Amino acid sequence: MASDEGLAGISRVTVFAMFGVVFGYATHHLDLRRIGDVAVVGPLTPGAEWPRLWQMARHCGRPTAGETELAQWVLTQATRAFVCGSDRITQFQEQGWKLEPGGKRVRFESTYANRDQLWTGNLTVEGLTPGQVARRPAIYTV
Incomplete structure (x- = not known):
């Protein structure tokens, strides 16, 4: 749902x-x-737009995956970073953030990774430096 x-x-x-x-x-x-x-969940890197996240999910998920399964893939990657620290840059316990209008919202049929819904869009987080949000070198590209 947009x-x-x-x-x-x-x-x-x-x-x-x-x-x-x-x-x-x-x-x-x-x-x-x-x-x-x-x-x-949303991109913080300047020039990256929220549809990029869904493109990544489509590329990495099953070819026949529907919107809910793609949303689960997105949430799995975010949860992995939170729980395991994989590719984590920083973590805040209480931080201001803003999700811009125009993103995508998906409601899960049942709770997934302790969440009932995923809302994606262009995101900003208070207190981040330009170096923290800058594009990173990557072994794999999608």
């Missing part, structure tokens, strides 16, 4: 690199329980 709404928040944020592009992974709460039921 989104015409932007979103801003303060939450845990993981910043990680994947195929040379730097991404942010934040959580958003839809109610007062603050369980982080929405995963927010």
